[in-house]
Amino acid sequence: MQLQLPFPLSPQDFLHRYWQKKPLLMRNAIQGYDFDLSPQELAGLACEEDVESRMVLQQGENSWDLRHGPFDEAVFSRLPETNWTLLVQDVDKYIPHIAALMQLFHFIPSWRFDDIMISYAVTGGSVGPHTDTYDVFLIQAQGKRRWQIGNKAPSDTLLPDLPVRILAEYEPEQEWLLEPGDVLYLPPGMAHWGIAEDDACMTWSVGLRAPSVAEMLGSFTQYLLDHVPEEQHYYDPALAPQDSPAEIRPPALAQVDAQLNAWLNDADMKQRWFGCFSTEIKAHLFIEPPEQQFSPEQLFHELQHARLQRHPFSRYAWASRPGGGLYLFVCGEVFELPEDCKAGVVQLCDQAGSGQELLETCGNSRPFLHTVTELLNQNWLELHHD
Template structure:
């Protein structure tokens, strides 16, 4: 297995075995001579958009404040102690999307997004912990990181940001452009800008089991079929008319226990759930509609690729794209799996694809889910 500079010369197998979900890893020059993909002015412009999730954290005069975007204006770049956080930059910028794809040695079902944090001198969001794994890539300037395996997760009360009350770091390190720090979930950390800086955070999805359970129950409501109606032919007179009888509870419980689900149901739910775009995501359909023959003519010359915002997964015969699911015929599965894994198809793949796949690609193109290479 190939060793990756991105992982400090470790193979992906070594990283997953020794560090993933276990302990931090500091990687000097994970991406040598890395340059920021966006200027601070471009980030400010993104923070002004209503289709981009952004936050502003300030620590002026020892007072923490949190505001949510969009922002018509950010504080002056010359002013210390403020941070703007731009979520999901990979959804809006090709370079950020390409950078996030470098982390696809981990499953797409776990990979979430790329967030950019811009901070002026001394800026940060305070000592905290995240519920997910994260890679912190320094893109511009320097940032001091203080980290520790905190067990006391008590938060300071009354603040708009979640700050650890009794933070006790065990390590300190300064990251420069190209350096990267991996942190497992719930590992306490505090990043402080040393001068102006930008940090790129590649984060991962860790939905709570409560969230998954609620989602699965909602999914089941669309597929559950329980025949018949409640009946009690042996009903007896009662002297307590307001009481719910034991027989009624038993009959209803017996009916509800007929609800069954298999691993396939879980797989379909997860595929739809994990490929569903976030509520803030909207797709850009082509300005002009393209006929199927014209689309195929272009696709057979240029190939296609998934749009930045598209999430595509598969499991066995089931294919999931942007929350939709369907069963792929054996003749179609090879092309669809390749599209999901490589996030694109070459002209030769288009020519060899079945008519069903070619028609699906055209429909997805019209919806803005795929684009021509």
Template sequence: MPKSLLGNLTAEQFLSDYWQKKPLLIRQAVTQFDWQPQLADLFALASEEDVESRLIEFKQGKWSCESGPFRLSRFKRLAAGDWTVLVQNVNHHNAFAAELLHRFDFIPHVRLDDLMISHAPAGGGVGPHFDSYDVFLLQVGGKKRWRISSQTDLSLVDDAPLKILQHFEPEQEWVLEHGDMLYLPPKYAHEGVALEPGQTWSVGFRAPSAQEIGGAFLDFLRDRIALDGLYADPDLQLPQDPARLPDDFVARIATMLNGIRWTEDDVRSFVGHYFSEPKAHVFYDGPEDELSERSFASKLTKQGVRLDLKTVLLFDDSQFYINGEALAVPADARPALQQLANRRQLPAQAYPAAVSAVLYTCYQYGYLHLG
């Protein structure tokens, strides 16, 4: 991790003193950009079918929000100000954005979500709001004024298409310039207004609700549990009220459902599958001219491999998970696959046959690429 990303703080100091506790302003957190998209580049991304994007406008005192993909002609009708275009998961489409996102690996990969880029002309913004997750807000080009508040009143404007705070009471204010970054804990009220045309690169983190996790885990169990037997009631008695739910019927059903059990290993497996699963709009393309396994192994020694920008590879002590699937990895291949998961690439060198075989399977699915 480049030292400047957290200013003069170590990752340990940041996690101990700031993470989910209080905001942090870091001047010149990122000083070098290998890629800095123009507005036309963001418009082009927002017109793609496999890109999540939004266009937010503030007209005559009312907010509007449209979801992409957009026709490019839509952007020609924008006013001089009072709009913002947002493009999600830019890390899926640009190598520098992906590399920048993974500089935040002082937070476990399982918590990393995406890098979103928003562009606003002078005066543009999305109103005072809060996020339910931690966020780093990096200014790229131009200047933006941020006002923040630790207020507990998070009531929202009625009938707005966005979660706009009804009562915003700013406590602190800064102007961020190119390369400056602001960290905010969850539910910290904030409002950013562009003073000059520019971009905000937002690094967000996954913080699913208990309801979301509970529903997903029950779906996970449904495909894996096997309950024996059929309902039976050989001692059935003549009912006085045929439409009443019999107590013994409910008790028998309860007994059948008591057969649903799960262990910590089940939960661990669920976490690996669920948190590596790609979003609905994400697809992978296998190689057009697929190499044979032997040719792949030969090129691996000369080129190394890198994960696809969209790939998520996670592991624990006993299993690997890639893009929502369990990945079989022999014991002698685990160190190399752990390195690939942590660093998202493997250098060019000779690898054992077991490593090459696992990598080749991932290559066939388009989960990783040579070079």
């Protein structure tokens, strides 16, 4: 299954001309896929305690109501006939064939993706004109939705005192009606408004992670605090008598700058942090370790007749170390491996399931086997007997 870009556009053309620059409508871009998730199944997910969901109802031109799940089944029987939308996050984490849609976007780094959010709307249902801070692929799965696209809008032009972020001023410049199989790509900051045209409108939104600079700074700072040795302290440069003892002189500032930059500019430290940061999972998607713990020898034996599969909540990435070797990042943790484990690391990150051949790709490397055992004992990998 491949994403059918408009002819003659290639993935490289898309990334060069459209990615994070301007929207692109892709007609009939998904072919041969059965969008068989029903509204009832989506509503059932929204009733689950650990599933993030919300409902948006428009009750007038500038009157909107936001409700957060989990919902009781009786709520759905009391909804009006028009102008409401149900949105459920992380549906790909719970339904494997929906997660498989991520393969359509293999030309974009997998660690950038966040989730597939699915919205169901009746006629007139929408979440209002708004902007997002991240890239999104809007896949029309069932029914029809009319999308109005405007220019990039400042985030402070919002209607006041509303529970949802609705643009106060919105002038659409383009309008498209999407039908099943159509995909609309929107870059960050692009004003848009999607309105359901019928009572069976389902849109699957493939969203990418876009942490703020402030969020990254906060995370990196905390990572440094956790890893810089406490025994390291400020020490003076060469001192000379000064007329005013209270003066902070340039050599002292230069010394502070040098001591801090030794850590702030540590490329290896920054790489380790970013890999961990990029693979952290959301707090509500907690993965509980299994009761049974395996030794490397037990795992090696089990893989003779079983296979490993990534936990659906888990996140994986890898990178080459500046000084040689590899980093494997899983669920906010980092594992160091030798270069000859690359084939196994790539297979772990890029494929859904693996068996004995996973170990064979690394020549049954002991470091790799120990790492895979740790992943299994954290439940980031699951053992399946077919």
